[in-house]
Amino acid sequence: MSGRLVVATLLVFALGGCSVPQWVPYLGEKVLDKTEPPAPVAATPPASPPTLQRTVAPPDQSVTDRVLAVVNNDAITLSELQEAIAVYRYENRERAVEASDALVQQFLSRMIDNRLQIQEAEREKIVIDDAEVDEELADRIKRMNLKDKDELEAMLKAQGLSLDAAKKRIRDELRRNRIVGRKVRLRVSVTESEVTQYLEANRAKLETGLAYHARHILILPEGGNTDVGWESARIRADMLRTQLLQGGANFEELARQHSRDASARDGGDLGTLKRGELAQDIEAQILALTPEAISAPYRSALGYHIFRLESKEALEGQGLDRVKSQIRDILFREKFDARLDTWLKEIKQRAIIDVRLDGQL
Numbered sequence: 001m002s003g004r005l006v007v008a009t010l011l012v013f014a015l016g017g018c019s020v021p022q023w024v025p026y027l028g029e030k031v032l033d034k035t036e037p038p039a040p041v042a043a044t045p046p047a048s049p050p051t052l053q054r055t056v057a058p059p060d061q062s063v064t065d066r067v068l069a070v071v072n073n074d075a076i077t078l079s080e081l082q083e084a085i086a087v088y089r090y091e092n093r094e095r096a097v098e099a100s101d102a103l104v105q106q107f108l109s110r111m112i113d114n115r116l117q118i119q120e121a122e123r124e125k126i127v128i129d130d131a132e133v134d135e136e137l138a139d140r141i142k143r144m145n146l147k148d149k150d151e152l153e154a155m156l157k158a159q160g161l162s163l164d165a166a167k168k169r170i171r172d173e174l175r176r177n178r179i180v181g182r183k184v185r186l187r188v189s190v191t192e193s194e195v196t197q198y199l200e201a202n203r204a205k206l207e208t209g210l211a212y213h214a215r216h217i218l219i220l221p222e223g224g225n226t227d228v229g230w231e232s233a234r235i236r237a238d239m240l241r242t243q244l245l246q247g248g249a250n251f252e253e254l255a256r257q258h259s260r261d262a263s264a265r266d267g268g269d270l271g272t273l274k275r276g277e278l279a280q281d282i283e284a285q286i287l288a289l290t291p292e293a294i295s296a297p298y299r300s301a302l303g304y305h306i307f308r309l310e311s312k313e314a315l316e317g318q319g320l321d322r323v324k325s326q327i328r329d330i331l332f333r334e335k336f337d338a339r340l341d342t343w344l345k346e347i348k349q350r351a352i353i354d355v356r357l358d359g360q361l
Contacts, residue, residue, distance in 0.1 A: 128175050137152075195324050210313040214270045215268035217237075230299070
C-alpha cells in the first residue's frame with residue numbers, strides 16, 4: 001500500500017470533523033487562521049513510501065490518549081490532535097511547516113469549535129440517517145479511486161481505523177454542516193441593492209484590465225515653455241477640433257498632418273490598451289468619452305491633446321452578470337463569516353470548556 005494512498009485515506013476520513021462546509025461560497029479555501037491554503041500534494045509520489053510521524057509528541061502509548069481539552073464533557077485527545085497535525089504537515093512538507101505552539105493552538109481551537117457545533121446539532125436533534133452516510137461514503141470511495149467498501153475497510157484497518165469510526169466522522173461532519181446551514185447560512189442574504197452599491201463603489205477596480213481603443217492628436221507649444229507658446233497650442237487645438245466636429249474633417253488625416261506624437265504616422269492610433277497602461281489623467285479623459293466621440297483639447301505636461309475613443313469594453317451583458325455573481329459571493333462570504341463568528345461566540349459563552357494544553361506535548 002503506497003504511503004500517498006494512506007495519507008489520502010486519512011485526509012478523507014480522519015480529518016472529516018475539521019472540514020469546512022463545501023456549499024458555502026469560497027469557504028474551504030482558508031485554513032485555520034485564514035491564511036492561504038496549503039499547496040496540493042505533489043502528483044509524483046516520493047521515491048520511498050512516506051510514513052506519518054507523530055509531530056507533536058513521541059508515539060508513547062502512555063500519553064497518546066491524553067486529554068487536551070474537555071468541551072461540555074466531550075474530550076479532545078492528544079492522539080486526535082497528532083493525527084490532524086501529522087496529515088497537515090505531510091500536505092505542506094515542501095513548506096517546512098513546523099509543529100509550533102501557535103499551530104497546535106490553532107488546531108485545538110478549530111477542533112473545539114467543531115465539537116461545539118456538533119453538540120449544537122445534537123441539541124437541535126439533527127439526525128443524519130444511514131442512507132445519507134452511505135451516500136457520502138460511496139462518494140469518498142469514488143474520489144479515492146477504490147473499488148468498493150471492502151477495499152476501503154481493509155485500508156482503514158491497516159491504519160488502525162475502523163469503518164464504523166469513519167462512518168461516525170462522516171455523520172458528525174454532515175450534522176455539523178446541517179447545523180451551520182440552519183444557524184448561519186439560512187440567516188444570511190445579499191440584496192440586489194447591496195450588489196449594485198458594491199459595484200458602483202468598486203467599478204474602477206472591477207474594470208481594471210478591460211480594453212479600449214483610442215486615437216489622439218498632440219499639439220506642442222511653439223517657442224518653448226512660454227505662456228504665448230501654450231496659448232498658441234490651445235488655439236490650434238481648438239481649431240482642429242472645430243474642423244472635426246463641424247467641417248467633417250478626417251481625424252486620421254489631421255493627426256498625420258498636425259500631431260507631433262509618434263503615433264501621427266498611424267493616424268494618431270494609440271492601439272488597443274488595457275486600463276491602467278496610460279497616465280491616470282490621460283486615461284480618464286479618454287474613458288469619459290462615448291465611442292466615436294471627440295474630446296475637448298486637454299492640456300498635459302507635453303501639450304494639448306485631442307482624443308477620439310474608437311471603442312471600449314464595459315461591464316455589461318454577460319460580463320456584468322458574471323461580475324455581479326462574484327460580488328454576490330464576496331458579500332455572502334463576508335456576512336457568513338461575521339454571522340458564523342457571532343454564533344460561535346454565543347455557543348462558547350454558554351459552554352464549559354476546559355483546556356488542559358500546557359504547551360508540553
